[in-house]
Amino acid sequence: MYLTFIHWTITKTLGNCMEQPKENADSTDTPVKDTSMINVVWFKRDLRLEDHAPLKAAIEVGLPVLLVYVFEPSLQQSPDWNIRHWQFVYQSIEDLNFELEDYQVKLHCFHAEVPDVFEYILKTHQIDKVFSHQETGIRLTYDRDRQMQQFFEQKDIEWQEFEQNGIQRGRKNRRGWAQDWQIFMKEPLATPNLAQLKAMPYEVTDFAFLFDYVTGQKIHLYSKNYQPVGMRSAQKYLKAFGKKCIVQYTTQHKQPALSNQSNSHLSPYLAWGNLSVRQVYQHCQQLMIDSPHRANFETYLHHLRMHCQCIQKFEMEDYLEFEAGNEAYLQLEQNHKNDLLEAWKNGQTGFPLVDASMRCIRQTGYLNFQMRSLIVSFLTHHLWQSWHTGVHYLGQQFLDYEPGVHFVRFQAQAGAVDTHKVKILNPIKVSKKCDPKAQFIKKWVPELKNIPAGLIHDLSKMTTIEQIFYKCTIGQDYPAPIININATHPHAKAALEALKKNEEKMIHSIELVKEQPSVDYSPLKDSTNKAVIFSDKHQRLTIHN
Numbered sequence: 001m002y003l004t005f006i007h008w009t010i011t012k013t014l015g016n017c018m019e020q021p022k023e024n025a026d027s028t029d030t031p032v033k034d035t036s037m038i039n040v041v042w043f044k045r046d047l048r049l050e051d052h053a054p055l056k057a058a059i060e061v062g063l064p065v066l067l068v069y070v071f072e073p074s075l076q077q078s079p080d081w082n083i084r085h086w087q088f089v090y091q092s093i094e095d096l097n098f099e100l101e102d103y104q105v106k107l108h109c110f111h112a113e114v115p116d117v118f119e120y121i122l123k124t125h126q127i128d129k130v131f132s133h134q135e136t137g138i139r140l141t142y143d144r145d146r147q148m149q150q151f152f153e154q155k156d157i158e159w160q161e162f163e164q165n166g167i168q169r170g171r172k173n174r175r176g177w178a179q180d181w182q183i184f185m186k187e188p189l190a191t192p193n194l195a196q197l198k199a200m201p202y203e204v205t206d207f208a209f210l211f212d213y214v215t216g217q218k219i220h221l222y223s224k225n226y227q228p229v230g231m232r233s234a235q236k237y238l239k240a241f242g243k244k245c246i247v248q249y250t251t252q253h254k255q256p257a258l259s260n261q262s263n264s265h266l267s268p269y270l271a272w273g274n275l276s277v278r279q280v281y282q283h284c285q286q287l288m289i290d291s292p293h294r295a296n297f298e299t300y301l302h303h304l305r306m307h308c309q310c311i312q313k314f315e316m317e318d319y320l321e322f323e324a325g326n327e328a329y330l331q332l333e334q335n336h337k338n339d340l341l342e343a344w345k346n347g348q349t350g351f352p353l354v355d356a357s358m359r360c361i362r363q364t365g366y367l368n369f370q371m372r373s374l375i376v377s378f379l380t381h382h383l384w385q386s387w388h389t390g391v392h393y394l395g396q397q398f399l400d401y402e403p404g405v406h407f408v409r410f411q412a413q414a415g416a417v418d419t420h421k422v423k424i425l426n427p428i429k430v431s432k433k434c435d436p437k438a439q440f441i442k443k444w445v446p447e448l449k450n451i452p453a454g455l456i457h458d459l460s461k462m463t464t465i466e467q468i469f470y471k472c473t474i475g476q477d478y479p480a481p482i483i484n485i486n487a488t489h490p491h492a493k494a495a496l497e498a499l500k501k502n503e504e505k506m507i508h509s510i511e512l513v514k515e516q517p518s519v520d521y522s523p524l525k526d527s528t529n530k531a532v533i534f535s536d537k538h539q540r541l542t543i544h545n
């Protein structure tokens with residue numbers, strides 16, 4: 001009866017993605033060891049089948065390959081974790097398994113700690129090698145990788161890790177990094193030959209790897225407000241961006257209401273690896289050759305490099321997860337005020353664009369760069385709360401949560417890395433500039449839907465008669481501003497200015513988020529000066545006149 005219930009629950013909640021234990025499975029049975037050697041590909045933030053160096057290498061060895069993804073319970077305890085991240089991963093795996101059906105292969109999922117998973121596989125199989133990408137994650141995943149390194153050494157298993165997205169391990173500084181990154185981006189895609197993948201029948205029969213996972217979690221659900229998931233959706237978004245959105249990319253990308261027409265929305269696919277940065281880079285390079293929007297492509301490729309540059313910085317300075325890059329920042333007196341923090345999280349600050357942004361991320365998991373900067377500036381400069389107080393909350397909300405970009409960008413905007421570069425954003429001015437017709441505000445703050453755009457950005461100017469006329473009483477239907485921007489702005493400015501004096505001595509971050517020397521984004525040329533591009537799928541050279 002008990003087993004039947006568990007089996008039913010698992011089937012209902014996990015659908016096809018997770019391993020299904022047999023009803024008569026008994027975890028106390030001694031598994032029969034299959035002595036043939038296998039290799040394992042351990043998927044992490046690389047949920048795709050193209051440009052996948054570990055998968056390619058594993059297939060080329062020729063042994064049977066087991067494909068594995070591990071949902072780690074310890075990550076669920078991390079303050080930046082949110083079920084939406086796992087929902088995205090889960091859907092990605094479903095999509096990937098759909099593609100793999102043609103090859104009668106499957107990516108197997110576990111819910112357990114990684115050493116336990118490998119111990120479990122070792123009960124029945126001999127592992128020769130494990131292939132994976134390097135991961136620039138949080139301290140928890142880094143420590144897990146160090147633990148796994150020892151584990152594999154003890155078991156005499158070779159672990160081959162591959163560079164991903166041009167992020168280099170073991171670097172002491174970023175000198176020359178931009179050039180290396182560009183070389184990596186122009187290298188041929190690592191295309192696995194899936195037809196050669198030797199399938200192996202495999203089943204997880206031990207409930208320990210499944211049961212905890214099922215309890216209380218709704219991993220198989222996926223909100224219709226989130227972007228569609230998977231390699232095929234990612235390719236569609238990539239194509240749409242290259243064809244349409246790129247036209248407005250530099251003119252409109254700060255406007256949240258127009259983000260569907262101008263921003264790429266590729267970030268979740270890059271964060272969880274439905275696409276590699278190199279796939280995006282090479283796709284854009286192909287398109288820009290004859291494009292009248294070449295300059296926009298160049299800006300986009302530059303932004304893509306900045307994205308990787310943040311991750312590289314975090315790879316070298318992972319303490320930024322816990323500490324400000326600038327010790328001077330600790331001198332700021334910022335008292336924790338829970339009511340302010342809650343108002344910010346719930347989109348109830350009385351500043352329409354801030355509230356619209358906070359409500360939007362809760363619902364969709366997406367926000368453009370400019371609005372992310374605004375909500376961080378509002379929290380750290382106007383509400384005068386330390387960067388720690390909001391960094392995990394936003395990480396939870398973002399569907400594209402990428403620790404390297406997130407911690408570095410958050411700290412940079414707060415002024416926790418370098419106060420010289422900080423922009424204290426005025427929510428009223430940004431609102432007028434980025435949402436002039438208030439489309440974004442009205443979508444996410446429906447209480448304000450009757451108020452004309454001319455009044456909506458600064459509600460403190462609305463008279464009582466106007467409030468009655470537009471059926472919105474401030475302080476009743478919508479909160480009055482929780483702070484006085486005319487006081488908070490100069491206060492933050494003066495406090496950050498005061499830090500500058502001793503800041504130089506106190507920045508312990510080895511390098512700031514600064515521009516690198518400009519790099520050439522133009523396509524590779526052959527000896528006859530024709531553009532050379534590696535075509536996406538087949539690695540064949542395409543010559544463009």
Ligand SMILES: Cc1cc2nc3c(=O)[nH]c(=O)nc-3n(C[C@H](O)[C@H](O)[C@H](O)COP(=O)(O)OP(=O)(O)OC[C@H]3O[C@@H](n4cnc5c(N)ncnc54)[C@H](O)[C@@H]3O)c2cc1C
Nearest residue numbers: 263264265266267303307368369372400401402406409410
């Ligand atoms: C506080 C904060 C936290 C962030 N956290 C994350 C995160 O967890 N994961 C993540 O992927 N990104 C993060 N970003 C970066 C960025 O906001 C998102 O990548 C971007 O909004 C995703 O949208 P998109 O895919 O449509 O990118 P697009 O708008 O199409 O932009 C493409 C790339 O350009 C970069 N970019 C866009 N505008 C600018 C600009 N004005 N200056 C410099 N670079 C720019 C983006 O980072 C992105 O990588 C964060 C930014 C901030 C300010």
